[in-house]
Amino acid sequence: MSSKLKVAIVGSTGYGGVELIRFLVHHPQVEIVSVISSSSAGAPISDGFPHLTDIVVLDLDGVDIHEIAAKADLVFTATPSGVSTQLVPQLLDAGLKVIDLSGDFRLLSGATYEAWYKKPAASPEYLKQAVYGLSEVYAEKLAGVSFISNPGCYPTATLLGIIPALKADWIDHRTLIVDAKSGVSGSGRGTSLTSHYAEMNENFKAYKVNKHQHIPEIEQVLGDIAGEDVTVTFTTQLVPMTRGIMSTIYVTLKGDYTDRDLIGLYRDYYIDHPFVRVRGEGIWPATKEVFGSNYCDIGFSADARTGRLTIISVIDNVVKGAAGQAIQNLNLMMGWEENLGLGFIPVYP
């Protein structure tokens, strides 16, 4: 009998789910026992995803809580916001561990969720069970828990870029401006006018300016770190590429800190965490340099002329922004090496 952790994936036919499969197939402590679809149960997963032919030889299962509980120890829910709200409580009640990739359990306040997501919030009983999984920042809180809420893609890039400087009190958080750009896979596999080729190709467009649902998530975590309320100006933009997020952060420095000071501060902060790489002086990260990997790369320019700091943080939205961080959180939950099953070099060029 296998002593591996038995894992099921709900939403296995979405971008996050398929990416979970890509990594979990190589994870030494995990066995994928069920790939689940609410719309295509019964068919081999490789019918819809021929790149998995002969690699994942499983038929898609339906969403049946008892069947999942009979097969699996832990479930990844890579399901849309609103779906997880309903599904996750049933999985937890069935005794399963859960790592949820949606936005449904990230915000502590149900009222804040409803204001930004425009959907009914999960019940407070379950909201308070969720541990927020920004791996590098909350690693110690994740060990041994049963339910992790995986961070959003934009919050991951943005928060990892801001937190060390905020924690050190080197920046004035009242001046934070975040200019964030994402590839189209961030909006999921379902077709929409937004992700239509003719709308996206050779285009660069802003959306949800100051209204994005990730704003309260970023402010919640920064408030936790700062010990007081924090607000950010946050602009999201779509760029004509498949994967990648670049979050460019502008903030006023509280002292005469140099790039070298910042590099030292950030390298110290992330010293025990292999997936955040801090660039050397004048070497700014590009999305291609993390493509397909779980890395978050960060670079700086402290401008003595304006007194402002520019921080550039890049991730692959489907990996560090979703499936990769979810597996990193699984590793932290289970007490395994943080990088187990994730040690891939980015795809380049």
Ligand SMILES: NC(=O)C1=CN([C@@H]2O[C@H](COP(=O)(O)OP(=O)(O)OC[C@H]3O[C@@H](n4cnc5c(N)ncnc54)[C@H](OP(=O)(O)O)[C@@H]3O)[C@@H](O)[C@H]2O)C=CC1
């Ligand atoms: N894409 C990204 O970069 C990121 C995504 N996320 C979040 O992760 C989650 C998954 O995202 P992503 O994979 O991109 O989304 P997709 O739209 O690509 O996939 C979502 C999947 O959920 C399944 N689904 C839909 N309705 C139900 C239901 N009622 N019950 C069970 N399953 C259902 C669908 O599969 P089927 O019809 O086969 O059931 C679908 O393939 C979302 O909450 C998203 O916001 C978070 C960070 C980054």
Ligand SMILES: CC(=O)N[C@@H](CCC(=O)OP(=O)(O)O)C(=O)O
């Ligand atoms: C490019 C793009 O459209 N990205 C999506 C990210 C959505 C997402 O990941 O949703 P939750 O984290 O809130 O579940 C967006 O901006 O809404």
